[in-house]
Amino acid sequence: MTEEQKRILERQLWAIADTLRGKMNADEFRDYILGFIFYKYLSEKMHIYANEILAEDGIDYLDINEESEDGKAYLEAVQHESVEQLGFFLKPSELFSQIAKRGNTPLEDGGSTFILGDLAKILDNIERSTMGTESEDDFDKLFEDLDLASTKLGRTEKQKNELIAKVLAHLDEIDFELADSESDVLGDAYEYLIGKFASGAGKKAGEFYTPQEVSTVLARLVTTGKKRLKTVYDPTCGSGSLLLRVAREVEEVGAFYGQELNRTTYNLARMNMILHDVHYRRFDLKQEDTLEHPQHSELRFEALVANPPFSAKWSARELFKGDDRFSQYGVLAPKTKADFAFVQHMIHHLDENGQMAVVLPHGVLFRGAAEGHIRKYLIEELNMLDAVIGLPPNLFYGTGIPTCILVVKKCRENPGDIIFIDASGSDNFEKTKNQNTLRPKDIDRIIDTYRQRKTEDKYSYVAELDEIKENEFNLNIPRYVDTFEPEPLVDLEAVAKDLELLESSMKATDQAIANFCKELGVVSPVGTSE
Incomplete structure (x- = not known):
């Protein structure tokens, strides 16, 4: 996809969003736009797959008469194959293009054909087609946030219908090029919109989206030295973009795993996986509180990435002291700061050849009490901490606090030291209107420094474990990377x-x-x- 094509697509998509803007806030019209894009994707996928099955008979799926005996026989055969292979089924009359066309067919009274009832039924039928099959969990209540009865769409049914028909018509004009296996237009569109909605969602954006450049850093860190991954896991997976970013850094990922607390965000993540052509058998996402109710307890993963909510509260119940994730440390992370609880959770799920990268607030590097004890145990007893990377301020939506990345590995190639990288200097990022961003050259510098494990004046330092011990396991980056600039002589x-x-x-x-x-x-x- 060229840059020009990308810009055209972005303009088209944002124009569609403008149709709903003003009627509802960004969180709400996000659910409609992304939900309809997903419906369009499923329809086009269904049409292409059905035509492959029907190719020998020279029949186009849209030409099947759903009421005839022959038509019903064809549909039954296609449905069996489609549910097995794609995980869902849609009749020809239920495809996006057909409902968009009906919704924009003018009537004699000047209005348009009423489609809201049919549309609601079709979305429900998609879910129903998966019941009792392997894909049922992946499609269950996937469209529940797409409320076609909402008064925010209009005061009358006619107004709601006209608005939805207009949105579908705009979307129907965009060619997502699904027949081209090398193209990822739809994936790019979805990622673009998620990012756009995040930029306008303030604090709430942190619930579902990690800025793309930070995702790239995390993904490249955990794929260092690897071309293929058996598994990748994100315990706070949000919209799933971080998991998918890891896949872009390697030739193949066997399976994706994740857990997300927020129901709407969990739906976004499942849609995102399917839209990026990840087969339903290759991802396992769960909706539940990761710390309180972990859903993949017995599994270990080769790559782990996460951007947990910064300094979130958790129960820190006494019974967790007997939980395998936390028991060996002897203490629990504070109730008011769950940062290290997420680190402990991830380490528990780390495979022997695994590597993890997690974004955290700077406080984890130097706070004392229980967190200081956990930090010391991680370094002195487990010796798994491989790198500490300081990021520029104001990278994340809704917060300007300084953050860092901890890189943890079970089998470290350099068990006698830890590399510290200070990428927070003004030369290492670009200042933009609303927030700072990492440029490609900034990302490359972080990754190259980590992989080459080199000390560079005012940027990085490889610290021996004895030095860290002398500092009482305080990991505050300025203790190791001296960025002091002397004042010029007067x-x-x-x-x-x-x-x-x-x-x-x-x-x-x-x-x-x-x-x-x-x-x-x-x-x-x-x-x-x-």
């Missing part, structure tokens, strides 16, 4: 001369003012040299 003689010239100039100015006042016959506000 030439006192030159300063004195400048002051002398300035004083002379001021006396001349005062004299001129006094002379003007004398000519005007008024009292001078300044003294004179007379």
Whole structure:
């Protein structure tokens, strides 16, 4: 996809969003736009797959008569194959293009054909087609946030219908190029919109989206030295974009795993996986509180990435001291700061050849008490901490706090040291209107420094474990990477001369003012040299 094509697509998509803007907030119209894009994707996927099955008979899926005996036989055969292979089924009349066309067919009274009832039924039928099959969990209540009865779409049914028909018509004009296996237009569209909605959602954006450049850093860290991954896991997977970003850094990922607390965000993640052509058998996403109710307890993963909610609260119940995730440390993360609880959870799920990268607030590097104890155990007893990377401020939506990345590995190639990277300097990011961003060269510098494990003045430092021990396991980056810039020397003689010239100039100015006042016959506000 060229940059020009991308810009055209972005304009088309944002124009569609403008149709709903003003009627509801970004969170709400996001659910409609992304939901309809997903419906369009499923329809086009269904049409392409059905035509492959029907190719020998020379039949286009849309030409099947659903009421005839032959038509019903064809549909039954296609449904069996489709549910097995795609995970869902849609009749020809239920495809996006057909419902969009009906919704924009004018009537004699000047209105358009009413489609809301049919559309609601079709979305329900998609879910129903998966019941009792392997894909049931992946499609269950997937469209529940797409409320076609909402009064925000219009006061009357006619107004709601016209608005939805207009949105479908706009979307129907966009070619997502699904027949081209090399193209990922739809995936790019979805990612673009998620990012756009995140930028306008303030604090709530952190619930579902990690900025793309930060995702890239995390993905490249955990894929260092690897071309294929058996598994990748995100315990706070949001919209699933971070999991998919990992897949872009390797040739193949066997399976994707994730857990997400927010129901709407969980739906976004499942849609995102399917839209990126991840087969339903290759992902396992669960909706539940990761710390309180982990859903993949017995599994271990090769790559783990996460951007957990910063300093979130959790129960820290006494019974967790017997939980395998936390028991070996002897203490639990504080109730008011679950940051290290997420780290412990991820380490528990780390496979022997695994690597993890997690974004956290800077406080985890130096806070004491229980967190200090966990930090010490991670370094001294487990010896799994491989790198500490300081990120620029104001990278994330809704918060400007400084953050860092911890890289953890079970089998470290350099067990005697930890590399510290300070990428927070003003030369290492670009300042934009609303938030800072990492440029490709900034990302490359972080990754190259980590992989080459080199000390670079004012940027990185490879610290021996003994040095870290001497610092009482305090990981605050300035202790290891000296970014101090000395003030330039002051030439006192030159300063004195400048002051002398300035004083002379001021006396001349005062004299001129006094002379003007004398000519005007008024009292001078300044003294004179007379």
